[in-house]
Amino acid sequence: MEFLKITSAANPRIKEAIRLRERRHAEGENLIVIEGMRVIETALSAGVKIHEIFFTNHFGTGKEGRAILKTLAKKGVSIIEIAEPLLRKISDTETPQGIIAVVSYELSSLESLPALQNPLYAVADGVREPGNLGTIARISDAAGADAVILLEETCDILISKAVRATAGSIFHIPVVRARSETFVKWLHDRGIMLTVTSRDSALSVFDAKLDGPVALVFGNEAQGISSVIRKAADLSLKIPIYGKAESINVAMAAAVCIYEAARQRKSGQGCNGL
Structure with a gap:
């Protein structure tokens, strides 16, 4: 599968993902950043709306990585391949797992x-x-x-x-x-x-x-x-x-x-x- 590739930290999508990860939200905005294949799989199985996926080439070439990307693509999710340094900019972990998602989430009342x-x-x-x-x-x-x-x-x-x-x-x-x-x-x-x-x-x-x-x-x-x-x-x-x-x-x-x-x-x- 071929996906859109982003190589620059100045790209608006990268900047937007960083803003969301830092929780600098506009009023009424209900998007969050989640990391790791297991958490993303859980969100997927729970019916959570997944808006965007960022992944690295290393993740995408693995068997499990290919499988989840194929599933997400079938659901019409926007999927973007980025280099490891860009993923680390979005992630807040020392050792990112190679995949990050932007998803909808709203607290209950x-x-x-x-x-x-x-x-x-x-x-x-x-x-x-x-x-x-x-x-x-x-x-x-x-x-x-x-x-x-x-x-x-x-x-x-x-x-x-x-x-x-x-x-x-x-x-x-x-x-x-x-x-x-x-x-x-x-x-x-x-x-x-x-x-x-x-x-x-x-x-x-x-x-x-x-x-x-x-x-x-x-x-x-x-x-x-x-x-x-x-x-x-x-x-x-x-x-x-x-x-x-x-x-x-x-x-x-x-x-x-x-x-x-x-x-x-x-x-x-x-x-x-x-």
């Missing part, structure tokens, strides 16, 4: 979330590290949570590092950005329990009843849960530390809590702590 009988939400309250935030989304997807909610001061989940950390899960699970006060009212109006984690809590996550409607909140890496959410919380939990580690990071905490809630749902038996 609280109002757009379906009314569920027994929802499980993961909430990031001021999480600042993109890798942590992306991992929380990936964990939420894997455990069967119904949405990921991003509150104020939480970093942009659509920057490349965060999207990579989701491993494509961002295309499987709704992601919502909301203000804390609005979110708290939305939960209480629907009878959903607001649950936070705190090392000072007396109740272990393994002794709590988490098989009902619940939103599990995970706070800033350094400061923890914000005062607005902490004051509004219906329940505070701790993750017990049995060994000598001082603590675990926010993504690890999310994995423990979300999977405990998922386990209780699957078993049909909540714990007796509440």
Whole structure:
């Protein structure tokens, strides 16, 4: 297959891809840059609109590379071959995988979330590290949570590092950005329990009843849960530390809590702590 080739960094398409990767967006623009064949395959299988593909000759000559490019070409995607140095300008990784895509993506809203009988939400309250935030989304997807909610001061989940950390899960699970006060009212109006984690809590996550409607909140890496959410919380939990580690990071905490809630749902038996 023959594709359009671009060799100059001054080309408008290259400049536009860099602008999108840097998240310098115009109002109402819903395009993001994603990297790597697996994430692009996930977007493709999820029905995400793929607008443009940039790939290197090395990627395009491999068996898997040829196959995905053929699939994308059949779907009418604009496919452009560029040199390695140009791909590195678009990429924000030290070792790009040879393929980058510009795709449509729009965050959901609280109002757009379906009314569920027994929802499980993961909430990031001021999480600042993109890798942590992306991992929380990936964990939420894997455990069967119904949405990921991003509150104020939480970093942009659509920057490349965060999207990579989701491993494509961002295309499987709704992601919502909301203000804390609005979110708290939305939960209480629907009878959903607001649950936070705190090392000072007396109740272990393994002794709590988490098989009902619940939103599990995970706070800033350094400061923890914000005062607005902490004051509004219906329940505070701790993750017990049995060994000598001082603590675990926010993504690890999310994995423990979300999977405990998922386990209780699957078993049909909540714990007796509440």
